[in-house]
Amino acid sequence: MSMRPLLFGASYSVYVRIVRLVLAEKGVACELVPVDVFATEGPPPDYQARHPFGRIPAFEHDGFALYETGAITRYIDEAFAGPALQPADPRARARMNQLIGIADSYGYPALVWGVYVERVEKPARGGIADEAVLAAALPPARLCLKALADLMGEGPWLAGEGLSLADLHLAPMLDYFLKAEEGAAMIGEFPALAAWWSRLAVRPSMAVGRSG
Numbered sequence: 001m002s003m004r005p006l007l008f009g010a011s012y013s014v015y016v017r018i019v020r021l022v023l024a025e026k027g028v029a030c031e032l033v034p035v036d037v038f039a040t041e042g043p044p045p046d047y048q049a050r051h052p053f054g055r056i057p058a059f060e061h062d063g064f065a066l067y068e069t070g071a072i073t074r075y076i077d078e079a080f081a082g083p084a085l086q087p088a089d090p091r092a093r094a095r096m097n098q099l100i101g102i103a104d105s106y107g108y109p110a111l112v113w114g115v116y117v118e119r120v121e122k123p124a125r126g127g128i129a130d131e132a133v134l135a136a137a138l139p140p141a142r143l144c145l146k147a148l149a150d151l152m153g154e155g156p157w158l159a160g161e162g163l164s165l166a167d168l169h170l171a172p173m174l175d176y177f178l179k180a181e182e183g184a185a186m187i188g189e190f191p192a193l194a195a196w197w198s199r200l201a202v203r204p205s206m207a208v209g210r211s212g
Contacts (some may be wrong), residue, residue, distance in 0.1 A: 006059065007030045007059055011032065013056050025203075069169075083162075105175060141186065149192050
């Protein structure tokens with residue numbers, strides 16, 4: 001397990017950053033191989049062999065190739081030395097997986113595409129926010145944060161006493177969301193989640209892939 005893993009993707013990607021955070025928490029160096037799926041010509045033709053759906057990230061370690069972020073992060077946790085990022089208790093692990101599912105299915109579309117892209121990214125590129133899209137994203141964003149806060153309970157981490165893949169999965173999504181004024185205001189409605197973010201945001205791993 002000495003060969004440095006390869007991570008294929010782009011630094012701006014939420015899902016690429018999730019993998020990079022997990023690698024950083026495990027103390028594993030990787031090589032980021034640039035792949036821009038939003039390039040005018042699309043991803044490189046040979047990338048289709050790594051990911052038939054043309055998404056990022058893809059991953060390779062010592063000849064073993066993977067795609068799908070959840071599979072990659074679980075492999076990294078189990079294949080490399082370092083702190084365990086999945087609870088041993090079956091119920092705690094199920095809770096972790098539930099939180100990851102919420103982040104993927106409900107958090108990412110609302111927090112990133114609905115709020116961050118409209119309020120921050122589009123204007124930064126000289127575009128204009130679609131206020132209707134933004135307004136429609138705020139109720140599901142709030143519902144998502146409430147669900148996460150309710151499941152987190154006493155914490156201090158999302159899935160209990162230890163940092164887990166759930167924390168690292170949500171982190172890049174929330175990092176983008178909080179760059180929007182609506183996101184920064186909304187998290188204040190959930191003090192436990194705001195305190196969780198304060199703990200997570202100062203971890204050294206969070207410097208990896210951080211956007212401006």
